[in-house]
């Protein structure tokens with residue numbers, strides 16, 4: 341009797357929960373089934389149980405194990421040339437996603453419909469960022485924070501930070517010099533240290549000097565990222581993950597909040613001293629945001645500035661924003677720099693033209709000093725900018741992700757309505773950027789295409805929609821001017837000094853030697869396959885590591901430039 345009562349007590353809620361989950365699951369699966377029946381484009385091989393996961397897995401198996409998942413979409417792009425979008429059903433892992441590479445559809449997503457960020461994105465970013473931030477916020481909260489930061493990232497403010505960039509790139513040059521004629525090193529790591537120093541200096545005004553010695557702030561972020569995955573169950577289910585990420589998140593917050601308080605105190609002190617006695621110094625992004633916030637607050641409550649306090653709620657979200665700037669800005673900028681050097685190493689005539697431009701604009705080999713005196717000189721380096729734009733076209737480090745909205749549809753190229761509710765939408769930058777309908781000789785590295793006039797055979801069709809590494813519309817990247825300035829300064833100060841060449845062949849043969857006799861015996865007996873090491877013929881293929889880092893952290897060698 342007691343047993344049957346227990347079974348009823350425990351079993352009823354369990355059975356109800358199971359029925360509930362099955363009902364939800366069935367509803368979601370039935371929806372995709374209906375979309376298929378309606379003719380919404382999707383790859384063949386869909387299954388009720390695993391959506392398109394098995395289809396994707398089959399494509400991924402043809403690539404190196406760490407290749408970026410977007411690289412596996414090449415066949416699907418070919419198969420959907422008529423619609424230029426397709427629905428990928430990631431059941432049971434994620435929400436289904438409408439994947440598009442049509443600039444016309446991308447423009448609807450980012451501008452016309454201005455679709456919001458997915459509600460669950462914040463949760464997956466939380467271990468890294470700590471909570472809501474610009475990248476995941478929507479509506480009023482997003483508007484408030486974006487308006488606080490816009491001024492700090494403005495073109496004029498970014499130009500005033502060029503001398504800071506020069507100081508940081510000076511250390512990068514010192515590091516490159518230490519490898520001249522030396523052994524293989526990993527350019528990706530070195531670029532990451534550079535961009536970390538830049539992002540912290542420009543947003544928070546701390547000199548990490550991370551390029552010389554790993555700073556605890558950088559280390560904390562790196563540990564969090566080592567324990568992070570958006571999908572890998574081996575990492576997500578590890579019981580140590582949450583405490584480790586929580587601890588290092590606290591380390592980051594403590595450092596950032598202490599600096600915020602310092603900036604706040606400096607700001608108060610500035611307001612009470614005679615402005616003519618204050619040293620003229622470029623302010624950090626957070627200092628400008630704090631000033632704006634405090635001025636708004638002061639106007640709102642009509643209270644003397646000296647009596648205001650830094651409110652903890654504001655400080656917490658501001659700390660998230662800084663953590664997000666570090667995360668969003670570090671990898672993507674570093675990988676772009678590495679791919680720019682890579683493309684230059686493969687295209688000697690472009691490198692020669694770049695050097696000629698630097699000779700013409702700066703004359704002296706010490707471009708850093710000239711830039712410190714006259715930051716606007718970077719704007720004269722048109723070919724340099726064209727080289728960077730071309731690197732971002734061929735190796736964009738990110739894509740855009742948006743949430744569908746009930747009742748809102750995308751109009752496809754044939755004029756059909758594609759409903760977006762309960763779907764995410766991804767704009768695949770890589771495939772928009774090499775779209776043959778828009779780009780002449782799409783796979784070639786041709787910086788000149790950025791310098792010709794409309795009507796020229798190299799001029800892209802509709803560059804405003806077909807080129808979107810920083811996305812368009814209200815949710816475009818807030819830091820694109822910082823990125824262009826940082827990369828320009830780095831190229832200006834290094835291109836004439838160094839020749840950087842990839843060393844993958846040497847690296848691969850060393851790795852084979854290291855794996856030794858057991859691996860080659862295993863291969864000979866067919867126990868271990870010869871893993872493919874290139875994607876579309878590219879050894880420096882983009883990997884899954886956030887920011888689409890080049891394979892194996894880009895092993896390379898550097899020598900002094902031979903001209």
Ligand code: HEM
Nearest residue numbers: 474475665668669672673676740741809810811815817819
């Ligand atoms: C090569 C470097 C970079 C690239 C290619 C890049 C690309 C992008 C893209 C594509 C978006 C839109 C994402 C979406 O629509 O889902 C974005 C947004 C954003 N990026 Fe970047 N980014 C770069 C560097 C940076 C840096 C250095 C920072 C930080 C200072 C940064 C901060 C942000 C922020 C805050 C947003 C969200 C803006 C908003 O929604 O208001 N990015 N970025």
